[in-house]
Amino acid sequence: MKLGTLRIVLQIPQSRSLKTKRQVVKGLKDRLKNRFNISIAEVDDNDLWQRATLGVAIVANEQVFIDQVLESVENYIASNPEVIIVDCEKAFY
Numbered sequence: 001m002k003l004g005t006l007r008i009v010l011q012i013p014q015s016r017s018l019k020t021k022r023q024v025v026k027g028l029k030d031r032l033k034n035r036f037n038i039s040i041a042e043v044d045d046n047d048l049w050q051r052a053t054l055g056v057a058i059v060a061n062e063q064v065f066i067d068q069v070l071e072s073v074e075n076y077i078a079s080n081p082e083v084i085i086v087d088c089e090k091a092f093y
Contacts, residue, residue, distance in 0.1 A: 002059070002060055002061065002063045002066055002092065002093070003058070003093040004058050004060075004066035004067065004069070004092050004093075005092075005093075006054075006056040006057075006088065007054075007089045008053070008054050008056070008077060008087070009053045009087040010025075010051065010053070010054065010083040011050055011084040012024050012025075012050050012083055013050060013084065015050045018049060021052065024052075024083065025042055025052050025054075028080060029041075029042070031076075037058075038056050038057065038058045038073065039057045040056045040057075041054070043055040052083075056073055063092055066092065067090075067092075074088055
């Protein structure tokens with residue numbers, strides 16, 4: 001059994017309140033979870049209006065599959081016009 005994680009820091013430029021930030025982040029998390037069957041949560045920057053840090057985890061039998069899924073997640077987030085990727089870090093266990 002293999003585990004892959006992705007820590008991704010996002011900037012949300014149009015956010016003017018925590019409520020707006022939560023709407024953007026919740027929508028993104030829900031779409032990612034449904035599309036890629038991953039575990040995802042906001043893990044840092046909870047009190048900042050225009051910044052969010054998401055943690056993604058996936059478990060599978062093959063590391064190649066995990067890498068493909070995490071790469072697809074990163075590409076999907078990058079294609080979202082509401083957010084800008086500031087930092088991204090992958091790890092495999």
